[in-house]
Amino acid sequence: MESTDSATLFSAELKKQLDKKDQEIEKLKKLLEQYQESACDQNFLRHEREDFHLASVDPVSRLSKNDIERYSRQLILPEFGVKGQMKLQSTSVLIVGAGGLGCPAAVYLAAAGIGRLGVVDYDEVELSNLHRQILHTSDRVGISKSLSIVRSCQRLNSRVEYVPYHLQLSSDNAMDIISRYDIVLDATDNVATRYLLNDACVMAGKPLVSGSALRFEGQLTVYNCSGGPCYRCLFPQPPPPETVTNCAEGGVIGVVPGIIGSMQALEAIKIGSGIGTSYSQRMLLFDALDGTFRCVKLRPRSQACVVCGEQPTVTQLIDYVQFCGAAATDKEQELKVLDKSSRISAKEYHSMLTSGLDHVLLDVRPEVEMDICQLPHPNINIPYATFTKDVQRAASQILDKMEDLKHGYHSNNPQEDQAYRYQQQHKRGLNTEPSDEAWLTNPPAIVCVCRRGNDSQFAVRMLQKEIQARLTRGEADHGGDQGIKIVDIRGGLHAWARHVDDQFPVY
Numbered sequence: 001m002e003s004t005d006s007a008t009l010f011s012a013e014l015k016k017q018l019d020k021k022d023q024e025i026e027k028l029k030k031l032l033e034q035y036q037e038s039a040c041d042q043n044f045l046r047h048e049r050e051d052f053h054l055a056s057v058d059p060v061s062r063l064s065k066n067d068i069e070r071y072s073r074q075l076i077l078p079e080f081g082v083k084g085q086m087k088l089q090s091t092s093v094l095i096v097g098a099g100g101l102g103c104p105a106a107v108y109l110a111a112a113g114i115g116r117l118g119v120v121d122y123d124e125v126e127l128s129n130l131h132r133q134i135l136h137t138s139d140r141v142g143i144s145k146s147l148s149i150v151r152s153c154q155r156l157n158s159r160v161e162y163v164p165y166h167l168q169l170s171s172d173n174a175m176d177i178i179s180r181y182d183i184v185l186d187a188t189d190n191v192a193t194r195y196l197l198n199d200a201c202v203m204a205g206k207p208l209v210s211g212s213a214l215r216f217e218g219q220l221t222v223y224n225c226s227g228g229p230c231y232r233c234l235f236p237q238p239p240p241p242e243t244v245t246n247c248a249e250g251g252v253i254g255v256v257p258g259i260i261g262s263m264q265a266l267e268a269i270k271i272g273s274g275i276g277t278s279y280s281q282r283m284l285l286f287d288a289l290d291g292t293f294r295c296v297k298l299r300p301r302s303q304a305c306v307v308c309g310e311q312p313t314v315t316q317l318i319d320y321v322q323f324c325g326a327a328a329t330d331k332e333q334e335l336k337v338l339d340k341s342s343r344i345s346a347k348e349y350h351s352m353l354t355s356g357l358d359h360v361l362l363d364v365r366p367e368v369e370m371d372i373c374q375l376p377h378p379n380i381n382i383p384y385a386t387f388t389k390d391v392q393r394a395a396s397q398i399l400d401k402m403e404d405l406k407h408g409y410h411s412n413n414p415q416e417d418q419a420y421r422y423q424q425q426h427k428r429g430l431n432t433e434p435s436d437e438a439w440l441t442n443p444p445a446i447v448c449v450c451r452r453g454n455d456s457q458f459a460v461r462m463l464q465k466e467i468q469a470r471l472t473r474g475e476a477d478h479g480g481d482q483g484i485k486i487v488d489i490r491g492g493l494h495a496w497a498r499h500v501d502d503q504f505p506v507y
């Protein structure tokens, strides 16, 4: 009896509890309905994400245990998630340029698990690359940059498919290569390649994530994406070649391309994973000296654009070197401004030094470069920029120096004195192959040098004109019958290091 009573009591209690739960469930259902209604009105996106959760059963099953662990910190981001990861894994990115921008871009794309990563570069690793091109290593100097990047990235994430292209991207191969990728990164350093990449990306319908870095400044934008402009919409005409500077000329702090290249990877990851870019029709300007980031709105796509406009006239890739008037590489270009009689070779200058011939050595490099290294002879430094600003002042300074020489040169500068002792001491194993020594018959009074032998030629030409004008006006009496012979050293300090002194630093 007792047991029957207790059983009845127990079931009554259970019923009571069940009723209570039912009421709670009803309440919760109502709450849910209300919430869903308002959520639907106010936040359509939220529903999209919920739908996506239902649809993402398949992707979840395709992420391996290893993948889940490797990418866990980005998988738990609601904006990215498994769907983003799966999209990224089926995205291919082509990086053109395996230098200062290409290295950080590649490392983050590889780390994030991009599906396929192509890396194009025609060049090999140099020692002067390593301060910023952080995927190359000291023991890889001389090997292909694209291969070097691939090797480093492979060690970081072997699950990515890598394709190194050790070649120069050109009008002949660009369409073929670019068409195999979803997104293209411009990590190059010359205008001709920028136009080539732009046109090829417009023609192939690919977004172009464009970065640049020089000195302490960097820029980033995304062309040809989400209805935004292409490079030509904004810059229909290339800049005059002489106004363009690259890192080899202007210098760069390594972290600046590091930041911009990383942001290029970020935008590619956002596009690839479906988040979308923030930089269509917008440009990021980074100033490392001020420590500021600014974002400016760009002009919209131009209907008149010759490549992406309503009636494009450029429908095939053209000759970009001709279009830009500048090479598609930053390899040293030897200009020929002066004729043969106004130039001597590095070896000839070496003979001049060892024979102790009096002359003025004029170094036209910027002051900051004079601290790096100098030829072993006292010199006068007048930066090339001074010639272009005030050639008369430059000429006067040089003529004064020649006067000093006539009356015997004395230096107060120990570094110069040390250099002056070169004639006596510097007969160590330098390359002294015989040269034709034509300079002996009419020795130069002024020898001009610069880093690579281009600025020096312009400086000589300006100086020749100015001094000749003074001689004609009777304002200068130097040089006797033959006038003042002014020459430059062909190939500059680089030629000196190559042909005379292999211990001389190259920068």
Ligand SMILES: Nc1ncnc2c1ncn2[C@@H]1O[C@H](COP(=O)(O)OP(=O)(O)OP(=O)(O)O)[C@@H](O)[C@H]1O
Residues within 6 Å of the ligand: 096, 097, 098, 099, 100, 101, 120, 121, 122, 123, 128, 129, 133, 145, 167, 168, 169, 170, 187, 188, 189, 190, 193, 246, 247, 248, 249, 328, 329, 330
């Ligand atoms: N058309 C092209 N095809 C392939 N690679 C290119 C092309 N144009 C430029 N590059 C590459 O883009 C990279 C740009 O790198 P970066 O600007 O850091 O300069 P760099 O040439 O390596 O160094 P530096 O200018 O200091 O000598 C270079 O490695 C260069 O070889």
Ligand SMILES: [Zn+2]
Residues within 6 Å of the ligand: 229, 230, 231, 232, 233, 234, 301, 302, 305, 306, 307, 308, 309
């Ligand atoms: Zn355009």
